Amino acid sequence: MRISAVAxxxxxxxxxxxxxxxxGVWTQARRLDEVPxxxxxxxxxxxxxxxxxxxxxxxxEQGHEGQ
Numbered sequence: 001m002r003i004s005a006v007a008x009x010x011x012x013x014x015x016x017x018x019x020x021x022x023x024g025v026w027t028q029a030r031r032l033d034e035v036p037x038x039x040x041x042x043x044x045x046x047x048x049x050x051x052x053x054x055x056x057x058x059x060x061e062q063g064h065e066g067q
Contacts, residue, residue: 001047001054005039007032008061018043032060 003020007029014032018025018039027042029035036056044051 001049002057003039003043003054004057004059005035006059006061007035016042018046021046 003018006017006019007014009015010028012030014029014035016027016029016035016039018027021043025042025046027038029038035058037051039056039058040051040054043054043056047054
């Protein structure tokens with residue numbers, strides 16, 4: 001299964017939105033390299049599947065930190 005996620009900086013964290021799920025699912029990661037795993041874990045919880053079954057495509061947006 002493939003999903004898309006959007007990550008943008010939020011203070012010292014990365015805010016992640018899994019955009020392919022109804023209503024959007026949000027999670028966070030400390031480092032950019034953790035984003036795919038965290039997005040897969042969040043989606044797996046919602047979908048009731050194993051995270052290893054999910055392939056994540058990440059788009060990085062440079063937001064306005066602190067806003």
